[in-house]
Amino acid sequence: MKKVEFSPSLMTMDLNKFKEQITFLNDHADSFHVDIMDGHYVPNITLSPWFIQEVRKISTLPVSAHLMVTDPAPWVEKLIDINCEWICMHVEVLDGLAFRLIDQIHDAGLKAGVVLNPETPIDTIFPYIDIVDKVTIMTVDPGFAGQRFIEGALDKIVQLRELREKMNYNYVIEMDGSSNRKSFKRIDAAGPDVYIIGRSGLFGLAEDIEKSWEIMNRDYQEATGKVLV
Template sequence: MSNVQISPSLMTMDLDKFKTQLEFLDQHVDSYHIDIMDGHFVPNITLSPWFIQEVRKISKRPMSAHLMVTDAPFWVQQLIDIKCECICMPAEVINGLAFRLIDQIHDAGLKAGVVLNPETPISVVEPYIELLDKITIMTVDPGFAGQRFLASALQKIVALRALRDQNGYKYLIEMDGSSNRAHFKMIDEADPDIYIVGRSGLFGLNDHIDTAWSQMVKDYEEITGKKLNK
């Protein structure tokens, strides 16, 4: 049986069925993944801290914010103000700020993470890796749903697990990008702790969220040979 956590990317959900989908998913998922893009770090603009507050009116599950922004301190403070459970910052823009931002998040009683884009090596976060609660590995280029899956990025998941085992680090390892039937086998072999599922892996499988969820579970179990305990 698989103990992986499932975190749907709400950027790809059907907003016409916002309440219905969240009420169903709350019975099955471990957390929600909230993409926050500023139009500068990536060209798209998506969700916001306000959206997290709207989700909280319906959901009891923890939320993890994935920042794709150039001004990390501005957004981190907003997310601290609304007590977003986990704040994941872009490793590419927090050099020189990482220690103080991680401390700021932890001092607020929240979890701090970083996100590594496909071209970004693990070495970028090694100076503060022992402080992290989560590391997200992008297996697609950031900013848009439906990007090409980059299998080479999975090697970083394997390396991060080895580093954690060797050093007793506490971070969870999350993968973000094209988590679906076509890639479940490769992802399972890399062995992340958290799968982010979006349009191709969940919301696009069927117009009805219960049917889409059942199909996602079936796909995972058929491809990996493991039962998904959800």
């Protein structure tokens, strides 16, 4: 059985403990998830390519940038400039841009992902599903931490797994939103490859990041019967 991966969402980390938390997670997590919001696609403004560069001064883990922006093109260029390993764009703003931006990311030797809001059906990405490297399913509305878990969105993860097997596609399936003790069992049943974990699943569990990771590991094991490696 393939090991699932855990990608901490750095929007929810304690920035007062930036070095401590990044250093610890560098040895335990599989990648970092960085939300970039422009204040238009969603009302918040959060992290940036500069933040990714600061993370890289401490960590060797790959970084996945989640673009919650109305115009992804200039952001893609900035992320290519810093060689961000994964660049993930919302399908809701990709009409007329998808092939050009995916090709641009691939031409730079990087990986292209697409992100679907809870109400966005997977057939939206069928025109280019064969060339994307990752599909992220939102199980909360985008733009805010701490929202309620939208369980119905998990059905899309199951559909994507079945489609990947049937068509021999190569994309990674990721879930984003309220991944924690209460939802681990339901998420595990859907079967994503990557869990994005934020405040409720990791950073808010204890003051110390090592203790938080231990609690998360225990919560996951109790819910699924599986142990994180």
